[in-house]
Amino acid sequence: HDEKITLSHGSGGKSTHNLIEGVFAPAFSNPLLDAMDDAATFRVDGTDDIDHRLAFTTDTYVVSPLFFPGGDIGKLAVHGTINDLAMAGATPLYLSVGFILEEGFPIVDLRRIVASMAQAAKEAGVAIVTGDTKVVQHGKADGVFINTAGIGLVRASWLMGQAQLEPGDKVLLSGPVGDHGIAIMFAREALDIESDVQSDTAPLHTLVASLIEAAGEGIHCLKDPTRGGVATSLNEMALGSEVSVALDEQSIPVHPEVRGACEILGLDPLTIANEGKLLAIVAPGVADTTLQAMHNHPLGRDAAIIGTIQAEPPGMVFLRTDIGGLRVLDMLVGDPLPRIC
C-alpha cells in the first residue's frame, strides 16, 4: 500500500512493462490499447476493415540534458512520434505538441528547441497543427518537458504488430545499437573519456516506406527499440506472439566506441536506448529482399539479419554468444540511464 514510483518505472524495461500491465492497461483496457503496439490503428467509421486505417500514438520527452551530440529534446520529440507511426506502417501526417515549461527557463533556449522541432517536422513532411503550453513554478519541473502525439495514414493493408510473429520469421536490425543512450550518457556524466558518439535520432518513415515497397505483407512486425533497447523490444514481441527469439550475438552491429563504453560501464548494448533504428520481423522468403532494401537506404546501410523466430519456448529471447554459449536475454532490469528520452 505504500508502493512508490521509482526511476526504474521509467526505464522502458521490465518495471515499466509491469507498471503498464499492472496499472494502466487493466483500467483503460480496450482492443486497440490491448494490442500494446507502438501506435493504435483504427478506422474512424468504427468498422474492422483493414484498409484506410489511421495510426495514433504519443510520447512524452523528459531527456536530460536538453541539448546533446546529434540532437536535442525537440528533434527527439518530432522524430520519436514519427517513428511510432512509421512502425504501424503509416505515413505520418499531423503532430500535436504539449509543452511544460519551468518558470525561469531562458526563452532563447526555448526558441532553439522550437526551431529544431520546426525543422525536423519540415524535413519529414509533417505539420504541427495543434499545441498547448503550461508553466510550473521554478523547481517543479526541469527546464522543458515535451509531449507529441501524432496521426498517420496506414499504408500497410495487412496486420502488423507484436502479435504477428511466426516461427521461421527472420529478425532484421537496421543498424548499430546503443548510440543514443551512450551519447546521452557521455553528455551527462563528466566522464574522462573522449567520445564522438552521436545520438542516432532520425525519422524512419521513408525507410519503412521502402521496406513495405520491397517486402509487402512479408513484414510481420516493425518496432523501434528505444528505451530498454533491442533486448526489451524483442522480449515484448516474444510475449505478444508467444514465440521465442533466437539471436546471434556476432551478427548484431555495435559501434566500437559504444561497445567500449558499455564494457567499461558494465552495460549490455542490447539494453541501451536507440532512436533512429528499427527491428523488422519478416517472413523468411522476404528476408534477403528486406535486407537489401535496408542497405539501399541511408538509414539502413549497416543493417543485418540478427536472428530467427522459433515456436518454443514461448515468451523468451535467447542469445547465441560470441564464444558459442547460449544465454537468456531478459528485458532491461533496473535503470542504468534515467531520462534518456
Next chain:
Amino acid sequence: HDEKITLSHGSGGKSTHNLIEGVFAPAFSNPLLDAMDDAATFRVDGTDDIDHRLAFTTDTYVVSPLFFPGGDIGKLAVHGTINDLAMAGATPLYLSVGFILEEGFPIVDLRRIVASMAQAAKEAGVAIVTGDTKVVQHGKADGVFINTAGIGLVRASWLMGQAQLEPGDKVLLSGPVGDHGIAIMFAREALDIESDVQSDTAPLHTLVASLIEAAGEGIHCLKDPTRGGVATSLNEMALGSEVSVALDEQSIPVHPEVRGACEILGLDPLTIANEGKLLAIVAPGVADTTLQAMHNHPLGRDAAIIGTIQAEPPGMVFLRTDIGGLRVLDMLVGDPLPRIC
C-alpha cells in the same frame, strides 16, 4: 536576450497569447495551426472538402492540487480534450495519454487518478488507445503531469471557429463562470472561508451535439473558456474575426459564492478559469433556439445570452457594467492562479 519564462506565460491570458504568437506560431506556421482554434480540423486525404473532417487537439495538465472538490487531474485531462474536440463540432473518439511521474509518487494515488480517467472516458464514450509513461527524479516534477491528445469526427458540415464571427451574432454562455478556478483556489490556499464551490469539470460533447441539432450552421463559433476565462476567450475571438464584442454584465451568471470570493480577493470572475462551460457565438436568428437547447440539457440549465457581436471597433471587448458604465474588458493580465489545469 535574457528573457525568461514566467508563471504568467502559463496563465492562458495575454502573456500566453504573446508567447504563442511570438515563439510557437511563427516557427510551426501552417494553415491548420494558424487558425488557432481549440482543435485543428482536416481531412486525411489532404483535400479542402468540408465534410468527413477529423479534429485533433492536445492539452497538458499540471493542476495543483491533484485532487480537488469536484474532480482530479485525471478527470480534467479526459474532459478537457473531449471539450476541445467538441468545440470543433466533433464527436470525440480516441484519446492518447502521456504521464510524467515524479520518483516517489505513491502508486495508490496513481491508481486513483487512472481509475478516474477510465471512468470519465467510459462515461463519455471515448477510448484511451495509446499512451506513454516517463519518470523523472524526485524534485524534477510535481507528483504527476498528464498530457492527453484526442481525435474526433467533425459533425459540423460548415466552418466554425474564431474567424467566423459576424456583426449581429449573439454571444451565449452555458452557465455560471469561475467555479473551477475558485474551487482550485480554495483547495490550495488555507483560506479561512467556508466554501462549497466545486469544479465544474464536465464533458461538453453531448451539449454540443444538441446545439448542432437545434441551430445547425447558425453556430459560428464554440469555445470553452478555460484558462484566462470568458474575458480572454472573447478577446481572442474579437481578434480572430476583427469584430468587437459587447457584453451585458448583468446577464452573466456567477454563483454568489464565486462572486463573493472574487470580491474579497480582488479578482474578476470573467478572467477565472472554467472547465465545463462553453461560449456559443450564433447567428441572431437562432439565438433563442440555441438558448432553449442549452436550457434543455443538464449542463446548460443556467445558460444566458450575454452579448452581441459588433463591427466596430475591431479586436475589442466591451462590458456594459451593472451600474450602467461601459468598460474595456481585456484578456487576463498576469496570473492570479497558477497551475489551474
